[in-house]
Amino acid sequence: MSSSAQPLEPEFLQAYDEIVSSLRDSTLFEEFPKYEKVLPIVSVPERIIQFRVTWENDKGEQEVAPGFRVQFNSAKGPYKGGLRFHPTVNLSILKFLGFEQIFKNALTGLDMGGAKGGLSVDLKGRSDNEIRRICASFMRELSRHIGQDTDVPAGDIGVGGREIGYLFGAYRAYKNSWEGVLTGKGLNWGGSLIRPEATGYGLVYYTQAMIDYATKGKESFAGKRVAISGSGNVAQYAALKVIELGGNVLSLSDSKGAIVTESGITSEQIAAIAEAKIKFKSLEQIVEEYSVFAENRVKYIPGARPWTHVGKVDIALPCATQNEISGDEAKALVAAGVKFVAEGSNMGSTPEAIRVFETARSTSNSVPDAVWYVGGKASNLGGVLVSGLEMAQNSQRITWTREDVDKELKRGMINCFNDCINAAKKYNKETNENTLPSLVKGANLASFIKVADAMFDQGDVF
Structure with missing residues (x-):
C-alpha cells in the first residue's frame, strides 16, 4: 500500500492499485529494479x-x-x-x-x-x-x-x-x-479554439487509432453502433464526432437515467441537451420539453445506465464519472459484441469490469474476437492536451487556427496511442501472441517511465 493512502480513501487506493498491478505484471521492475523505488515517492x-x-x-x-x-x-x-x-x-x-x-x-x-x-x-x-x-x-x-x-x-x-x-x-x-493561469478561457481573452471539444474529440481520435491498429486500417467508426454514457461536455462532443464519422450513437445518460434509441441520437438533439444542461435540466426534462425529441423518439429509462439497454454494440465510450461500468455490465457489453471500450471519464470502469475486458482480450485466440479496453489516463487526455496548447498560445500571445489546434490534438492522441502500444509490447509478460497488447498496461508503463525518469534526473528519487 502507498504510504500516503488511507483506508478511507477508496478512490485513491483504486487508482494507485491499478498503476501498481500494471507495473508488477510487466518485466519493467525485473529489467530496471530502480523504478520500483519511485512508487512510494510518486504516490505522496x-x-x-x-x-x-x-x-x-x-x-x-x-x-x-x-x-x-x-x-x-x-x-x-x-x-x-x-x-x-x-x-x-x-x-x-x-x-x-x-x-x-x-x-x-x-x-x-x-x-x-x-x-x-x-x-x-x-x-x-x-x-x-x-x-x-x-x-x-x-x-x-x-x-x-x-x-x-x-x-x-x-x-x-x-x-x-x-x-x-x-x-x-x-x-x-x-x-x-x-497571465495564462487558467485554461478553458473565453476565446476573446486568451482561450483556445477546440478546447471545449477537445476531450470528446480526442477520445474518438484515440478510439479510431485502436480500430486502425486492430483492423489494419480496414474499418472506421462508419456504421458502428456506439454506446455513450454521460451527457455533459465530454459525452456531447464525443457523440458529435462519432456522428460526423458515420457512427450510430445509441445512448446518453445522466445521474437520474439514460436515453436509448435504435435510430441514433441526432446532432440536433445533442444541441438541445447542451443548451438545457447549462440550466441544470435533467435528461428526463429535456426529452419532455424539447421538440427535437418528439420528432425522433428516444426511450428514457429512469435510474439506469445505458450498458445493458442498448442491444448489440460495437464500441462503448463511458463519459460520465468514475466506476460507471460494473463487472456485470462489462459482461453484458462483451456478450453484446463490444470490441472497443475507451474511457472519456476518469476511472470509468470498476476493477471487476477491467478484469472482464482484459480477460476477453488476453484469452481470445484472434484479433477479431478480442475486446480492447483503454482507461481514461490515455483516451481522455485530449482536454488537458489542448489546455497545454492554450498555455503555449498564451505564452506567445497569439491564437492558433481551429485547424491547427485540431491537427495537434489528433497528432497528440495518435502519438499517445503509439507510446502505449510500444510500452505494452516492450515489457509484455503475456504468452498469447495471437491477441492485442494491453493498452491498460501500456498507458501505465509509458507514463510512469516518463515521470520516473524526470524524478530521477531532478533528485526527487535517489
Whole structure:
C-alpha cells in the first residue's frame, strides 16, 4: 500500500492499485529494479492545500464549504489539472484524480505536472451572481498557490466557461496580473479554439487509432453502433464526432437515467441537451420539453445506465464519472459484441469490469474476437492536451487556427496511442501472441517511465 493512502480513501487506493498491478505484471521492475523505488515517492502529493471558502447567498445568509488543491507532482512541469465544484468533492476523489493527472499529462508529450482541486458545493439552483461570489471567494485563497509557471488549473465537473471567467477575473484582480493561469478561457481573452471539444474529440481520435491498429486500417467508426454514457461536455462532443464519422450513437445518460434509441441520437438533439444542461435540466426534462425529441423518439429509462439497454454494440465510450461500468455490465457489453471500450471519464470502469475486458482480450485466440479496453489516463487526455496548447498560445500571445489546434490534438492522441502500444509490447509478460497488447498496461508503463525518469534526473528519487 502507498504510504500516503488511507483506508478511507477508496478512490485513491483504486487508482494507485491499478498503476501498481500494471507495473508488477510487466518485466519493467525485473529489467530496471530502480523504478520500483519511485512508487512510494510518486504516490505522496508534493503539497495538499485545504482552505475555507465562505460567501453570501442570495438570501443574505453566509455559507461555508471546504476548498482543496492537491499539487501532486511537478517533475514534468507546472502543476496542471482541473477544478471540480460538486457536493461529492473530497480528498480521496481529488487525490485519485490528481494521481491520474500526473500520468495522463505525461502521455501528452507536453511539459505539465499533475494536480487537482475543487470545492464541495452544489451550484444547482444558484444565480449567476451567487456563483460569481463563490468563485471570487474560492480564488481569494487559491490565488496564493497558483501561477502560469507554478500551477495552471482548468475546469472540471461544475466548472465550465462561466466559472472559469469568474475565477480568472478574481485572480486578475487579486494579483494585478493578466497571465495564462487558467485554461478553458473565453476565446476573446486568451482561450483556445477546440478546447471545449477537445476531450470528446480526442477520445474518438484515440478510439479510431485502436480500430486502425486492430483492423489494419480496414474499418472506421462508419456504421458502428456506439454506446455513450454521460451527457455533459465530454459525452456531447464525443457523440458529435462519432456522428460526423458515420457512427450510430445509441445512448446518453445522466445521474437520474439514460436515453436509448435504435435510430441514433441526432446532432440536433445533442444541441438541445447542451443548451438545457447549462440550466441544470435533467435528461428526463429535456426529452419532455424539447421538440427535437418528439420528432425522433428516444426511450428514457429512469435510474439506469445505458450498458445493458442498448442491444448489440460495437464500441462503448463511458463519459460520465468514475466506476460507471460494473463487472456485470462489462459482461453484458462483451456478450453484446463490444470490441472497443475507451474511457472519456476518469476511472470509468470498476476493477471487476477491467478484469472482464482484459480477460476477453488476453484469452481470445484472434484479433477479431478480442475486446480492447483503454482507461481514461490515455483516451481522455485530449482536454488537458489542448489546455497545454492554450498555455503555449498564451505564452506567445497569439491564437492558433481551429485547424491547427485540431491537427495537434489528433497528432497528440495518435502519438499517445503509439507510446502505449510500444510500452505494452516492450515489457509484455503475456504468452498469447495471437491477441492485442494491453493498452491498460501500456498507458501505465509509458507514463510512469516518463515521470520516473524526470524524478530521477531532478533528485526527487535517489
